Amino acid sequence: MRFTTVRTADGTSAARVEGEELVPLPYADVGELLASGADWQERGGSATGERMSLEGADLAPLVPRPEKIFCVGLNYRDH
Numbered sequence: 001m002r003f004t005t006v007r008t009a010d011g012t013s014a015a016r017v018e019g020e021e022l023v024p025l026p027y028a029d030v031g032e033l034l035a036s037g038a039d040w041q042e043r044g045g046s047a048t049g050e051r052m053s054l055e056g057a058d059l060a061p062l063v064p065r066p067e068k069i070f071c072v073g074l075n076y077r078d079h
Contacts, residue, residue, distance in 0.1 A: 001045050005029040007058040016044055021051045031063035 002017040008024070014033045015022040025047045027033040033040050 001041065003030050003033065003044060003062075004057075005060040005062050005064065006052075007060045012060050012064070014044070015052075015057075016047065017054060018051075020054050022054050022057055023047065023051055024049045029060070029062070029064055031065065034063075 003025075004015050004017055004022065005012050006015045006022055006024070012029050014025040014027040014030050016025060025033060025044055026049075027036065033044055036043065
């Protein structure tokens with residue numbers, strides 16, 4: 001099962017990807033869906049709603065406000 005965050009006329013919404021269609025979920029983004037509890041996958045997979053085409057969708061970052069950002073630095077002699 002794949003999830004994405006999509007921009008809509010009302011802001012952003014988490015959505016489940018089903019082939020070439022998106023099923024909007026009642027969460028503002030995938031981060032909110034994940035934070036909603038241990039059974040997030042069950043709720044995300046069982047939700048139904050008005051479908052929209054994946055082709056014309058305006059995709060947003062999956063988690064627009066991450067709690068942490070991890071960076072990796074690399075030091076090398078030629079730098």
